[in-house]
Amino acid sequence: MHKSTLEQWGLLDEVVRHGSFANAAEANHRSQSSVSYNLAMLQERLGVTLLETQGRRTVLTPAGEELLAQVRPLLKAFYTLEKRAIAIQNGERSRIELVVDSILPRENLFSVLREFQRRYPRTQVNVTEVLETQVPDSDHADVLVLSQRQPGSGRGEWLMNVDFVAVAHHAHPLLQQDGVISAEQLAAYPLIRIADSQHFSVLQERNHGEVWSCSTIEAAIEAVTHQVGFGWLPETRIQAALAAGTLKVLPLQQGVRRATALHLLINNHIIVIDASLQTLLNLLREQSWH
CATH class of the missing domain: 3.40.190.290 (D-Maltodextrin-Binding Protein; domain 2)
Known part of the structure; x- marks a missing residue:
């Protein structure tokens, strides 16, 4: 059983990109409590602190930067896969x-x-x-x-x-x-x-x-x-x-x-x-x- 999910890592990436839980929640049409809960579970299961607060912004810890850097290629590949699935559903070819x-x-x-x-x-x-x-x-x-x-x-x-x-x-x-x-x-x-x-x-x-x-x-x-x-x-x-x-x-x-x-x-x-x-x-x- 995996300790984390791509959804949790995706939310972590969104929080970093938008600078706060509230902005990430709004951009992804989710509640702030849902974003906070998922990231709390991610850190608890990994046993690693991934985020910290600096002023009004939420930023990655050194450990968070290292781990998210390894996950981002997987997130990009997964997003591409989902877009490809939508394209296939719309009748687009994958190759000519x-x-x-x-x-x-x-x-x-x-x-x-x-x-x-x-x-x-x-x-x-x-x-x-x-x-x-x-x-x-x-x-x-x-x-x-x-x-x-x-x-x-x-x-x-x-x-x-x-x-x-x-x-x-x-x-x-x-x-x-x-x-x-x-x-x-x-x-x-x-x-x-x-x-x-x-x-x-x-x-x-x-x-x-x-x-x-x-x-x-x-x-x-x-x-x-x-x-x-x-x-x-x-x-x-x-x-x-x-x-x-x-x-x-x-x-x-x-x-x-x-x-x-x-x-x-x-x-x-x-x-x-x-x-x-x-x-x-x-x-x-x-x-x-x-």
């Missing part, structure tokens, strides 16, 4: 699984997540990034933003286009030539692509030249920046490098820019879209993706 293609502009994504957190602070959003060539486990995802509508991945709608631009380091040999660059000239240098290793041979055959495959956008950008090769990179990710002149757009005969469409999808197993999930969908749709 969001899968996004790695080319989705992060600045915009984080803007969506910040606003969602402000509206639903007790709903956790788990974000998983995937490559275009990867097929995510859509059964465990609630919302997906993908470049392809894989079978069974859910209902889908166009969300945005991601612009890719052909670039190389400003000192790369391709940029030392005069005039436009032909396909034959490009083929003499490695192409940096964003793809997983299992698709390397396929990409190599399609481009009829040397292809270096990077598993992340960041790695592809670094490879181009270090003159390993040239590549089509997401324009939003390299704006700073373009502005600084570190990377430059290649003067190709054609195909300088490419666009990949991203689609917003919902898991097929979700029959009813609750308020929190609808809010996330709306925020993704409303975001200015540029």
Whole structure:
């Protein structure tokens, strides 16, 4: 049998915060005698004096400060638990699984997540990034933003286009030539692509030249920046490098820019879209993706 309860420790915390039994009782809609009785029982059962009077204020003793400091994390966790229970009762989700293609502009994504957190602070959003060539486990995802509508991945709608631009380091040999660059000239240098290793041979055959495959956008950008090769990179990710002149757009005969469409999808197993999930969908749709 425990000698104390969370309710008693909670009342102790309230008395300290409000400075007196009377103020704590009023703030918690209780009688002053009820607060006094509970704290008297707490101190009696523990055998420790927790409170003392200083002027008109009731403050903690050194022992009270030490013990309450250890209890406060438990009180916070318990209050969070109760709020979570209320949220569940009101139909709020505790968690949303969001899968996004790695080319989705992060600045915009984080803007969506910040606003969602402000509206639903007790709903956790788990974000998983995937490559275009990867097929995510859509059964465990609630919302997906993908470049392809894989079978069974859910209902889908166009969300945005991601612009890719052909670039190389400003000192790369391709940029030392005069005039436009032909396909034959490009083929003499490695192409940096964003793809997983299992698709390397396929990409190599399609481009009829040397292809270096990077598993992340960041790695592809670094490879181009270090003159390993040239590549089509997401324009939003390299704006700073373009502005600084570190990377430059290649003067190709054609195909300088490419666009990949991203689609917003919902898991097929979700029959009813609750308020929190609808809010996330709306925020993704409303975001200015540029």
